[in-house]
Amino acid sequence: MISFCNVVKIYNSGTRAITALDDISFAVEPGEFISLVGKSGSGKTTLIKLLVGEEKPTQGEVFFQDLRVSSASPSLLQQIRKKIGVVYQDYRLLLNKTVQENLSYIMEVIGVPKETIDNDIPQVLSIVGLDQRADNFPHELSGGEKQRLAIARALIHRPQAIVADEPTGNLDLYNTYEIISLLQKINNLGTTVMLSTHNKEIVDALKRRVITLEEGKIISDEKIGKFIL
Ligand SMILES: Nc1ncnc2c1ncn2[C@@H]1O[C@H](COP(=O)(O)OP(=O)(O)OP(=O)(O)O)[C@@H](O)[C@H]1O
Ligand SMILES: [Mg+2]
Numbered sequence: 001m002i003s004f005c006n007v008v009k010i011y012n013s014g015t016r017a018i019t020a021l022d023d024i025s026f027a028v029e030p031g032e033f034i035s036l037v038g039k040s041g042s043g044k045t046t047l048i049k050l051l052v053g054e055e056k057p058t059q060g061e062v063f064f065q066d067l068r069v070s071s072a073s074p075s076l077l078q079q080i081r082k083k084i085g086v087v088y089q090d091y092r093l094l095l096n097k098t099v100q101e102n103l104s105y106i107m108e109v110i111g112v113p114k115e116t117i118d119n120d121i122p123q124v125l126s127i128v129g130l131d132q133r134a135d136n137f138p139h140e141l142s143g144g145e146k147q148r149l150a151i152a153r154a155l156i157h158r159p160q161a162i163v164a165d166e167p168t169g170n171l172d173l174y175n176t177y178e179i180i181s182l183l184q185k186i187n188n189l190g191t192t193v194m195l196s197t198h199n200k201e202i203v204d205a206l207k208r209r210v211i212t213l214e215e216g217k218i219i220s221d222e223k224i225g226k227f228i229l
Pocket of ligand 1: 039
């Protein structure tokens, strides 16, 4: 479903060239729950940006299903981004819109019919447990609730995969547990999940596949992985 083939990413900033990813190859099957771990600067966010086409590889290819993300046109990228929901550590919500509007807005901009919007939003809010908060603004939500709204937004186009970059980085233990449980539930409903995290307890408790990055290289890829750093 996802494949990286000999991917190299070099950032040129000023006179310095930084190799963020160095010959990365791996494949993810539909339905997997895969954790991506590694120290700060090891390349986790870069890998996710390449997967959703926010950055282009310097060398190599990235595929999502049979679509070549690494050389996708803007219109193909738009299609790919409907198939992959992305969740960030800092939520990235629209602060002057309610929970409901944060979701309806992104459907309206791509021309989803009103009946579909009215039908789908309550369903997604119920999956993430925010059905009672539809009319609240982000500043009225807890950190965990904000992240659940961000996950609802990532789910709204019924994606085949969810990619979450340190989604629990700003959360306490209880909310971390809630978010990870929600990602497991989404995975059990059939959606592939890729999670980048610094959290050893999460990775060890999941008992699912773990890819460990170090200085832009994959140093381990285990079916039932453990946090090894
Ligand atoms: N836009 C950029 N321009 C230049 N260098 C960058 C850019 N983005 C990332 N880098 C560098 O690429 C390397 C990998 O960064 P990346 O953000 O992918 O790491 P990370 O594993 O997500 O780290 P963290 O755990 O801190 O989020 C780092 O050395 C970083 O400084
Ligand atoms: Mg990062």
